[in-house]
Amino acid sequence: MDARVEKLAAEIASLGEAEQKALLERAAELSLRHGLAELSENYRKRLQQQGELDRTAEDILAKLRQIREEIAAREYSG
């Protein structure tokens, strides 16, 4: 195992139970934020390439309404 990871694991293991729990929760929170930021960046990049990034909120809502009706009609008509 990577020496840095081994050192971190040892440090975490030396913490009390409550601290370990708080640390793991904080790590999960930061990991989610980083993951969302990366996903968002890639999504925005794709929208930019497609000329779709600067749509207004109203435009986006209108498009989402249209998609909603199309999917519902496909799934539930007849």
Place this chain on the structure above:
Amino acid sequence: MSILDEWIVFDTNIWIFGLRRVPNIPACAQLLECLDRLRVVLPRQILQELQANLSENEITTLFRLLSRFPGRLRISWDKTSPQIISKYQREGCKLGDAVIAAHLEELDIKILVSENRDFLKEIRNLPFRRLSASQALAELKQSTT
């Protein structure tokens, strides 16, 4: 029950505005960052709407992130009840909105977070509350202090 204890549904616009980081609605991105503290249900109609908006890679990445919190995410791939859909249509809902309302009623969800202010506005006695992203954030803040 507080928003922390309830299973809630994010409308598709919350996911999309949040991931797009729409500048005038920052609450959507902020709410997504709180997913590790909420209990979120993804009904079939919203899953399909996300699939229509995001690429395969983007969907995979989103679900990989969400799967880190298995106790806080429920995916419901079941179709919803045509009888409940018809009930909402009779009250004036478009088919798509009726499907969303029927999913929530059938899954016994008490909170829908949406940035669509007109969504289901005309329906009386909804079995769930509608909150904007900023209202949801305010409730979350209140519940954690």
